[in-house]
Amino acid sequence: MAEIAFREALRQTMREALLADDRVVMIGEDIGAYGGSYAVTKGLLEEFGPERIMDSPISESVVVGCGIGAAMGGLRPMIELMTINFSLLAFDQIVNNAAKLSYMSGGQISVPMIIRMASGAGSQLAAQHSHSLEGWYAHIPGIKVAVPYSPRDARGLLRTAFSEPNPVIFIEHTALYARKGEVPDGDYTIPFGQAEVLREGSDVTLIGYSGSVHQASQAAELLAESGCHAELLNLRTLRPLDVEAIITSVRKTHRAVVVEDDWKFGGFAGEIAAIIMEGAFDNLDAPVARVCGADVPIPYAKALEQAALPSAQQIADAALELM
Amino acid sequence: MTQLADKPTAKELDSSQLIGLLRQMMLIRRFEEKAAEMYAKQRIAGFLHLYNGEEAVAVGAISALNSDDHIFTHYRDHGHALARGIEPRRIMAELFGRETGVSRGKGGSMHLFDVERSFMGGYAIVGGHLPLACGMALANQRLGNGRIVLCIFGDGAVNEGEFHESLNLAAVWKLPVLFLCENNFYGMGTDIRRVSAVIEIYKRAAAYAMPAEQVDGMNVLEMYQAVQRVAQGVRAGNGPAFLEAICFRFRGHSMADPEFYRRKEETERWRELDPITTFHRKLEQDGVIDEPAFQSLQAEIEEIVNEAVQFAAESPEPPPEALYDDVYAQERD
């Protein structure tokens, strides 16, 4: 077991997939000669050549659509969309084609493809480069949505994505790329739909995914200082969602705080709250709390940006209010 | 699987092949008339876009391809599906929303799929399938299987961003795709002249250094000939090509269209160029078909279409359990 960065865990897993199956091709803007905007694909062009690592024009829609068609045609494409912000230009392809083809064709077509994209705020990139829209993708039947937190998640979930017969939206929070952690090598995989209990506790369940697990875990530390034992749940995939893990934990702790970088209004945290209400209403000692991004476009100025994102203190405060 | 021999030129087609073209166009026309009738009887619901008047485009183009070349098309797709040889009864059953339909009743008129026949589907987001055609062509190129992709769309699609993204990508990656624009001059009720800066659509391909031509889409032999010739270059690895078929839909955009936006005289003028009557007349003059042969063709088609309706009507609806089937594929190879 080696200690490597999140980005490195992704790169190693991709490299293995490229070696294992020559139908795997990667398509994206600046993934080759430039090395990837977040250096995830660095070195792959040199090793696998331009037929496998394909630099594309800045045309998100045709890049994703081309991946869908290539998957239909027998290749196993991985698309890198740089960031979730640009995925909006390919939203039609993802929603109307990737997610629909199996169903609309009566099961004749499958779309085994991975669409990777960086997500999240926190680097002062301002409103157009700071979205966290994973909840939008999780809304859509026909695709799967992976939201790794640790380097271990990155490897385990990406390996599963490479064995999926369905389109997988693979979300990488930019704040996680450089973070290191232990990653099992070899055949290690994490099945979709299995949340991870990162920390056991009895007083409140903190639920997060992707980057927000970091703030939630800091909040758990703060809570421990005040004698409150928080259980911490890392969802790892939003679709399929591990409903059972959520319900089991809330039945134990009787309280829940859902954490999400995305906007609260109409967001995925609300979905989790509803699921808890449906599955564990009688076990709740307090209403489910949500700590989400502020209801504004993300601002540039450092202090304002930080104020717009969930903080460990906010999460801890929200938990204590439930006691 | 791949037929490497080139298709015969239009001049080389023998009598039975010529009659075959006529037969396919007649089948499409009769099928569409019957579909309209069934729509009026509320046996078919949803959007129903008929292909009347444009038969020569589908039949000429698709006959000039190999049977395993891929086809991606838009929602006005019955003609293309029939020209590819999909059984009329399975198409009618799909229109009826039955389990025996090509897409098991989940797609309907706009989403006919028959992967076994390399018919990769009808798509209802204008311009949305052009990127898919590029991807399939990329797969064909990589697998070196000699198959090309025919991508069919309307004049309305050329003002979508995906049109431009797709032409550019196909050109820079030299993808084996043949783009075929059915220019029937209207996108729903909008005359192309009101919304397109360049109305000779084939000229737009020049922006992507792509060879392009305009073809008479009312003439099945010209369609056949153009596709037969252009497909050779695409198959040889010369990169994508573009054809603009000039044609006209004789009926409204869909069954819901009262056609307020155009004058009857315009449709009447185009009806004089009816691709079926003109071709029939030509075959008669050339001594390829006589009246008894034509009548037996008509009778044969009548029977096929009636049988298709009967099959559809007698087929079961998808069972309620099918609701959740195929949202996700289960296995990956």
Ligand SMILES: Cc1ncc(C[n+]2csc(CCOP(=O)(O)OP(=O)(O)O)c2C)c(N)n1
């Ligand atoms: C992206 C998108 N915008 C609008 C529509 C609604 N719509 C359906 S068909 C159509 C006209 C398309 O015309 P054209 O491409 O010329 O095809 P034709 O119907 O003439 O065969 C429109 C606007 C749609 N389906 N998709």
Ligand SMILES: [Mg+2]
């Ligand atoms: Mg049109």
